[in-house]
Amino acid sequence: MSLGRETLPDRRTVGVVLAALLLVVAVVAGGAGLYFAVGLGPDEAAxxxxxxxxxxxxxxxxxxTVVRSGPVTAETTGLVYYPGGRVNHESYVPTAAEMVAGRDVAVVIVDMPLNLAVLGPNRADGAREAFPAIESWAVGGHSLGGAMACRYAADNADELNGLVLHASYCDRDVSESGLRVLSVLGAADGVLDAERERESRANLPPETRVVELDGVNHAGFGAYGPQRGDRPVATEPAAMRERVGNATGAWLAG
Incomplete structure (x- = not known):
């Protein structure tokens, strides 16, 4: 039985279909890139x-963006900070200000490609190189940023002194790394997988300090507005950032 010419698409038809498919892929990819590139925050007033x-x-x-309270010297403690997924890095300037106020601490908040720390996991290298005078460094971050900071710490533990996790957890074993570790959690966090976070504590050193803050949700770690899936709280955003910043700054300075 002959198929006949009419049942076979000609080259022009195939070309049109392929062009349409490529256009759809390009639009989807472009939309996804724009979605992440725009990011959340920052709260300009804050x-x-x-x-x-x-x-x-x-x-x-x-x-x-660097936030500090005074000149950077060999006595200054440095923290390289990775932002949460899809959050503009400047959204953490107000929280960093609470960390450094009255303390010899400098926080270097790293800008990430498309606001995703997973696309720039080693950017702490450049941040540390920008301040060669600092001898004591910690890395940390919020949510996805904290997870990526943990991976960086696992690969560079011999060059670091500490790791800071904000509403995050480690998926790499740093339990015998010799690092000081601080984990700050919000009691009203509706985004973080609490079960996964608790299970992942086995990856942290036994001396890890875990602080759970009442009245703080997931978005309370930065100044970028409410976050989908989070729990509502009565605490003012500035008060949440103050609690997070003070707990972190006191640990860094100590």
Missing amino acids: VSAVESSEDVTVERLDGA
């Missing part, structure tokens, strides 16, 4: 309040 403070200095470098 950032401006920090910039106008006489107690804190905000310095913008290529690919990072």
